[in-house]
Amino acid sequence: MNPYAVFLLYLIAILGFVALMLVANKYLGPKPAMTPLKQEPFECGAPLVDTRGVHSVPVKYYAVAIVFILFDLETVFLILWVLGAQPLDGFMLATFGIFIALLVLVLLWVYRSRLLEQVTE
Numbered sequence: 001m002n003p004y005a006v007f008l009l010y011l012i013a014i015l016g017f018v019a020l021m022l023v024a025n026k027y028l029g030p031k032p033a034m035t036p037l038k039q040e041p042f043e044c045g046a047p048l049v050d051t052r053g054v055h056s057v058p059v060k061y062y063a064v065a066i067v068f069i070l071f072d073l074e075t076v077f078l079i080l081w082v083l084g085a086q087p088l089d090g091f092m093l094a095t096f097g098i099f100i101a102l103l104v105l106v107l108l109w110v111y112r113s114r115l116l117e118q119v120t121e
Contacts, residue, residue: 060118067110074103 032038081099085092110116 063115064119067106067115070106071103074099 077099081096085096
């Protein structure tokens with residue numbers, strides 16, 4: 001069978017399943033009553049109901065979150081590279097070396113900037 005036909009059938013099956021789930025949710029799902037309280041804004045510009053215990057998150061935690069996401073994605077890319085690098089030749093090893101070198105450079109930058117120690121202070 002033609003690979004494009006297989007892809008088209010797969011795409012139609014996925015879209016059909018998504019449409020089926022949306023229709024089933026519309027007819028079989030819960031139907032909550034719309035109250036004036038539910039139509040009020042929730043986050044942006046919303047008046048606070050209880051001001052006790054509300055603290056802002058320090059900016060230094062965002063940098064740690066971004067570094068975590070960066071290393072998490074690099075791990076996923078390494079796994080995909082290992083799965084996709086079947087004919088292991090010089091080009092693939094050079095690509096792997098460049099990727100690992102960039103990973104080490106980012107790790108050294110995180111270490112030298114003392115990013116993780118700023119959070120524990």
